[in-house]
Amino acid sequence: MENIELKKTDNAPAVILNYAKGFIELDGKSYPEDTFEFYVPIIVWLETYFGGKAQPKTVVNIKLTYFNSATTQSLFDILDAIQDGEYHELEVNWFYDADNENGLEDFEDYADEFADLNIKAVAR
Template identity: 35%
Template sequence: MKDLNIPGTQSTPAITADPARGLLTMRGDSYPENSFELFGPVIEWVESYLLGASAPLNLELELLYMNTSSIKSMMDIFDVLESAHGKGRQVGVTWFYDMRNERVGELAEEFKEDCTFPFSVIGRQ
């Protein structure tokens, strides 16, 4: 299983995957011109990890802003996690957000409502 390391830019989050720890992280703003180009390799990595490893997979998010196409891509990732969870895989999401940014907290809570796997939304000062 290969690592995934996509450096962040002004309009895209830093995305890192550590298969040895079963951890995928995304931090920053997400409003790329082409979200499929950004998130396609991430979705492929998640699918490969879940097929090739039996260890849990945890997704840590600290996203400050997401445009509509990024939200759609995140839904696709959560769908993959939901499917794996339905097959007995241990998966989970922890979404950290700045408590001054209520919209991101509300968005995370909306995602959480649609997921049956462990999903934590944690506000920070």
């Protein structure tokens, strides 16, 4: 599998999809003009990775700060692809701003919806 690495922009997160390391990370703001199109190759990569190619250990870090409703939905699709897939040891981390009283609300929505993934909240 080829890796995907995208640099952070003003409205799109840095993306790391590293096959050999089993490392997946989204970091930054997320409201690109064509949000769904932005996330399609990421979701396709994840469907392949979790379709029988997962490493013995996979780490997923979600470090999104501000994001639009299309990203909300794309995140659901990302976690859905993981939960429906095949994996061995899996660590999913949701990073949030400890100073933001809303910081855990999004985490709680996804953690409840994808209980099998045992998503961990990580303050930063």
